[in-house]
Amino acid sequence: MDKSKSTGESPALGTSTAARSSDDWAQRKILNELSGLLTEVQQELKRVRPRTVEKEKLFSFEKQIDRLSHLLEHIEEVHRSRLEIQLITQIASKLANVLDLEVMLNLILDSLKQVVDYDAAGIFVMNQSGQLVVGEVIRGYEGFDRGQVRQKLGKGLMGWVMETMAPVVVPDVSRDPRYVMARPQTRSEVAVPLFTDGKVIGCLNLESDRPAAFTERDAEHLKTFASHAAVAVQRARMHKEILEKQRIDEELALARRMQLSLLPNRSPQLENFAIAGINVPSEEVGGDYYDYIRLTEKDLGIVVSDVAGKGIPAAFIMASLRASLRIEAGSRYAISTILSRVNDFLWEFIEPERFVTAFYGVLDGRARLLTYANAGHNPPILLRQSGRLEYLTEGGLLLGAFPSALYHEYRVAFKPGDLLVLYTDGLSEAENEAGEQFGPERIIQATKETAPKGHRAVISGLLKAVRTHTGRPTLQDDITLMVIRCL
Amino acid sequence: MKLKAREVEGIIVLEVKGQMIGGPEAAVLPETIKAEIDKGKKRFVLDLGEVDRMNSTGLGNLIGSLTTIKNAGGELKLANVAEKIQSLLLITKLVTIFESHDTVDKAVRSF
Structure with missing residues (x-):
């Protein structure tokens, strides 16, 4: 009494x-x-x-x-x-x-003590793997900190409560085979489950140094407190998820800014050529990269590249690729050597499952000549003034996946009116609802239709065509395009 | 993506089904390979006959698998490579890296 x-x-x-x-x-x-x-x-x-x-x-x-x-x-x-x-x-x-779960649960245990007295108490919550219940807040377990008092699911009184989803009152723990000792002074115990959305997420547990200290009525009181503890746990989890999402969004925005800041902000000037490029970002941050590297007055390095994967890691690799390529390009090595060195540099630090495809070339404006090597990138399409098509496929293996890869360089002579379209797979692999990819044929068709109106018209024509194909205003992947017209 | 592993004359044949486009379920490929390597297996055939789609992340998984197996002193061969995937291997020049066979049988016998 x-x-x-x-x-x-x-x-x-x-x-x-x-x-x-x-x-x-x-x-x-x-x-x-x-x-x-x-x-x-x-x-x-x-x-x-x-x-x-x-x-x-x-x-x-x-x-x-x-x-x-x-x-x-x-x-x-x-x-x-x-x-x-x-x-x-x-x-x-x-x-x-109050969003601090520990504060809230401590408040619940303080209040509970005024209604049902105890010598030790704990609010336990199932961990992510669903294998353990871990003490979120505990008191009276000498020598233990919160998180240290834990029990495997299916073991002990707490395990029983969570499995049967029903409260349990044990007047004498020494006579209950389910009991697992956490503190030697305990004589009696009461435990009730924590529910959210009809599922058990944890357990509220009280222990007393006196035998038969708890009644069925106490268990009823506990249930009311447990239901509020469950709401607190759920709210804290939801809040954590919101914070996590915010963090990810902020990181992605940072990656996006980083990526955009490394892309050219204007078209280059080169004699006998008109050049334009664009990067159209998708919702996710991709690893597209294009660049113009001024080598001499008449020579311009051009690069279109795609880092496999998305998000911060892709943006980081893209930034490293840009730095390494710009340094190597400035060294005036042969293009084949430049790509070999960039490949080894990337291979040193990127994970085995990541890689980069890149097309790198040097345009000699005066000679109307392109020297290039294609490292596993979608072959740029050369539409000759005559209407003939050529694909710039040659070069070597994609970058960063295997060490000591060899690259070969090739030369293409341009004639006035020739048009070169370089792109990333965001364009060629854009799918419509039926899962059909935009593909090289549609790229060629849209290029042919818009080429007479100039190189910028080709870019806008391709972007319009791919949006018509997908039927969506937003992109699944970044699209990078570079169009070069020989004047 | 689904993965079935079987052993033919000491060679592990990994049959991939569905889409190789990354995502959480893609982890089953490296995990299975690692488990087999831990058991001492070194020769692998990746049967891609039932793969209907592959993107750059899937290609990354393929490269990762080869790297893991090679680092363990083993060998990986491809079998039943569909046309679309073959064109990916051609563009990226991975054809020069992966040994590819028309059938699983031929791949198994090539060891």
């Missing part, structure tokens, strides 16, 4: 309701004293050895005391329920704005 005996702590919750709480506390103290007094009288009565005549009198006295005791129990329960409503209302109001 003295199960809710106060520990002498004053209520910690809510400053606005401090007066009411202190009233409650005073009432509880009186109730506890009354309860203690009654217990003493009951025990005293048991010791009395009455004479026969007084036996009946004593019996009725005992009955009255019992009734009084029941009445007191009832008052206590009413009091507990009222207190519980107050505390739960305060918890619920805090749930809306």
Whole structure:
């Protein structure tokens, strides 16, 4: 009967309701004293050895005391329920704005202690793998920190509660085979499951140093607190997910800015050629890269490249590729040597599953000559003035995946009116709803249709055609295009 | 992407089905290869007959598989490479790196 005996702590919750709480506390103290007094009288009565005549009198006295005791129990329960409503209302109001899970769960355990007393308590939550329940907040487990008190699913009383999804009250832990000891002083225990959306996510567990300290009614009180703990856990998880998404979005925006800042911001001037390029970003950050590298007054390096993968790693590789290619290109080695060196540089640091495809060439404006090597990139399409098509396929292996790759360089002589289209797979592999890729044929068709209107018209014509093909305004992958027309 | 592994005369034949386009399920390929290498297996055939789509991430998985096996002193051969994937291997010049056979049988017998 003295199960809710106060520990002498004053209520910690809510400053606005401090007066009411202190009233409650005073009432509880009186109730506890009354309860203690009654217990003493009951025990005293048991010791009395009455004479026969007084036996009946004593019996009725005992009955009255019992009734009084029941009445007191009832008052206590009413009091507990009222207190519980107050505390739960305060918890619920805090749930809306306290996002720190530890703070919230500690508040729940503090409040709970005023309704159901305990010597040790813990709110346990299932970890991501669903194999363990781990203490989010614990108290009374000497020598353990939160997170250190844990139990495998299916083991112990907590495991039982989570599996059966029902509360359990154990009056004597030493006689319960399910019990796994976490603290030697514990004599009795009560545990209830934590639910969200009908699924068990954890367990609220109380332990007492006294035997039979908890009743079924206590378990009912626990359930109310557990439901609020579950809401707190779920809210904290949702908040964490939102923060995580924000972080990812910010990182992607950074990667995007980094990528864009490394792309050319104007078209180059070169005698006998008109050149334009564009990068159209998709929603995700891709690893497309194109560049113009001024080598001499008449020589211009051109590059169109695609880093496999997306996001920060792709943007990082793209930046490294640009730096390395620009350094090597400036060294005036042969193109084949430049690509070999870039390949080895990339191979040194990028993961085995990543690679880069690149087309690198040097345009000699005066001689109308392109010297190039294609390192595994989609072959640029050369549409001759005569209408003949050529593909610039030769060169060597894609970059960064294998060491010591060899590259070969080739030369193409341009004539006025010839048009070269360089692109990344964001263009050629753009799919329509049927899963059909845009492909080289459609690239050629759109190029032929727009070529008479100039090199910029080819770029806008290709972008329009690919959007018509996919039927979507947004892109699945970055598209990079470079169009070079010989004048 | 789905993966079935079987052993033919000490050679591990990995049959890939579906799309090789990355994503979480793509991890099964390197995991399986690593597990077989840990068991001491060194000769692998990758059957791509049932792969209907491959993008650059899938190609990366292919390269990664080869690198892992080669680093363990083993060999990887491709079998049943569909036309679309063959054209990817041609563009990227990976044809010069991967040994490819028309059938799994031929690939197995080539060791």
